[in-house]
Amino acid sequence: MPSTDPASPTDRTTALSPTDRTALGRHSERGKAERRELYDVLDAGVICHIGLLMNGAPRVLPTAYGFDPDGPDQGGTLYLHGSVAATSLRAAPEQEMCATITHLDGLVLARSAFNSSMNYRSAVIIGRPRLVTDPAEVTLGLERVVDQVCPGRWAALRDSTRKELAATAVLALPLHEASVKVRDAEAGDDASDVEANAVWAGVIPVSVQYGAPVANSDCDLPVPDHVQARVS
């Protein structure tokens, strides 16, 4: 349920981690405090992994997402979509779920297995999603998902048909209860391992690359600017 006045944009400096569940245990020094940093992690991604209970056991599924920092839910709104026929989405509004967005930024090769690590940015959002029923918000949610994948794409597409909308479920997860964790550093080795100077240590940077667009076999139109912009 919307719990803040949609006319009041979310304060991006609001503290994250308002509950015990999103307080970091291990490596709490990697935690980020500001809501703005959650939006930064969301901004940079294309897929999230959602966690749901299915017949009492956790299931983790990759899916697209979109978000609106000023959406109607407390802290803003994460939008998820799927077929109305998808078991996972049908079950979702009746239970708590988790959505995790992870960017792998580097392989941290320390001099020992124990100190080996990764550089990453990850956001964990916990909450009870609502099924979006307002037609305007359904459309907005789908627009957010489409434009998260390729900014500017939504404006290039025809309107969704009634039949398509009837076949699509949109879920809204509040961004209120969330944590952000970032590691961005070189390897941290034991002094004795550094002194031994026996093993190379460092970071292999990891990034996501978007390659040159490949037109459909049934399409002879030129690559539009919004697609080119995603790649550049």
Next chain:
Amino acid sequence: MPSTDPASPTDRTTALSPTDRTALGRHSERGKAERRELYDVLDAGVICHIGLLMNGAPRVLPTAYGFDPDGPDQGGTLYLHGSVAATSLRAAPEQEMCATITHLDGLVLARSAFNSSMNYRSAVIIGRPRLVTDPAEVTLGLERVVDQVCPGRWAALRDSTRKELAATAVLALPLHEASVKVRDAEAGDDASDVEANAVWAGVIPVSVQYGAPVANSDCDLPVPDHVQARVS
């Protein structure tokens, strides 16, 4: 518990999806049938997302993994590791968990929002992990995790100390109950949208790039072959 004879390597053509839980619902045509295809998805990755129940609600966390197709569990073994102090890992052996590995291969830009999609390879593994207690298997599990991140790295590192091993938990998840789903195709549009010829359609390839290794500030050794091989 080990449920097959470790002396009998897993048959890579064994059918996947032995249970209702891993039978695909939506887009079952994207399902892969052979165990070999599960190993291919695992081979290509560096992190997985694990799903656990924490205080009754699902939690999804990114983590490193390693695997052994001929490991002691049915279907082979997925190895996960973490601090013995990590709440998530401490809770794990008492409950079912899910491990999902996803590779995003392309943004599929169709002429409609409805037909827009992604190309991907994903594996979902469900099971009850066991806490590895045999010292030899603990070491093997850690080796698998380290070498999954950077093949050949393990051999370059010093042995783990007793203190390090005491601080590390290794979990083994059977690869028995698993599904693999792959989409690898151009956009599938409605005939009327193709005919209208109004919107560019195609695929933006997505790949993970490993950049040039950056040596630690306290390391002046040359980049070793096993690190260079990860990047090349």
